Amino acid sequence: MSLNQIFDIAGSAMSAQSIRLNTTSSNMANAETASSSTGETYRARKPIFAAVQAGLMDGGREPGSLFSDRLESRGVRVDGIVESQAELTRRYQPEHPMADQEGYVFYPNVNVVEEMADMMSASRNFQTNVEVMNTAKTMMQRIMTLGQ
Amino acid sequence: MTINFNNALGIHEQALQTRVQRAEVLANNLANADTPGFKARDIDFRAVLNEAQGQNQGGTLQASRSHARHLSMGQGGANAPELLYRNPDQPSIDGNTVDSQREMAAYTRNAMDFQSSFQFLNSRFKGLVKAIKGE
Numbered sequence A: 001m002s003l004n005q006i007f008d009i010a011g012s013a014m015s016a017q018s019i020r021l022n023t024t025s026s027n028m029a030n031a032e033t034a035s036s037s038t039g040e041t042y043r044a045r046k047p048i049f050a051a052v053q054a055g056l057m058d059g060g061r062e063p064g065s066l067f068s069d070r071l072e073s074r075g076v077r078v079d080g081i082v083e084s085q086a087e088l089t090r091r092y093q094p095e096h097p098m099a100d101q102e103g104y105v106f107y108p109n110v111n112v113v114e115e116m117a118d119m120m121s122a123s124r125n126f127q128t129n130v131e132v133m134n135t136a137k138t139m140m141q142r143i144m145t146l147g148q
Numbered sequence B: 001m002t003i004n005f006n007n008a009l010g011i012h013e014q015a016l017q018t019r020v021q022r023a024e025v026l027a028n029n030l031a032n033a034d035t036p037g038f039k040a041r042d043i044d045f046r047a048v049l050n051e052a053q054g055q056n057q058g059g060t061l062q063a064s065r066s067h068a069r070h071l072s073m074g075q076g077g078a079n080a081p082e083l084l085y086r087n088p089d090q091p092s093i094d095g096n097t098v099d100s101q102r103e104m105a106a107y108t109r110n111a112m113d114f115q116s117s118f119q120f121l122n123s124r125f126k127g128l129v130k131a132i133k134g135e
Helices: A003-029 A112-144 B005-009 B012-031 B045-056 B100-133
Strands: A045-053 A073-083 A089-092 A104-107 B041-043 B083-085
Touching: A003 A045, A003 A073, A003 A112, A003 B012, A073 B012, A112 B012, A112 B100, B005 B100, B012 B041, B012 B045, B012 B100, B041 B045
Parallel strands: none
Antiparallel strands: A045 A073, A089 A104, B041 B083
């Protein structure tokens, strides 16, 4: 019964969304981390989502499926985490202990407003997937009572 | 007179199976709501159910297969229903066509339809049990 698959699919999405929440919180925490050179400065991190490519090598369709082609993706995975290449903020603060020779301090390229929106989107999607899993659980419990 | 399960259970067995598979497709859409370039999929319920009934009654043409790698004719033939792509109201800039609200509504409705299919199937079984016991 492919109801089991729903748990894997929703679970993969929940894990991906929690990684996204993790990067967001890391970005927020380091939003004001100063440094004296561009190389050392923290850059905003973003996860890259990709659909899980399932069973492309097996070919044909899975036993018991009614479709002529199989569902080519089964959930979502995090392909990697990339650092934003947006320009770093450079502030003139000669009294700052991290200031370079010219008196500039570098701040990360984290956009706090963008991160907040990202966080809300991630938590909403997490909730949706919890809901999906819950509904699948109810459906499975109904199956258990068949014939009673 | 013997009890034929196919006749006794009717369409509800296939309907339940199709509902479960649709739930899987919709759950996959929801999981990929933030995946760039992902296209939302869905099934044509009527077409899939028709196909399932055809298989059940042996209505489709079956070819003999002498090797495991041979293509089967009835199953997975050109006439078998396919997973379709949803027409997006407004695709996002990254090419994703999943509308979370729409998918959630479809998923919930599918779960409700699953419940009713289940209810029908269950009452068929109850009827059979009653007939066997002769109550």
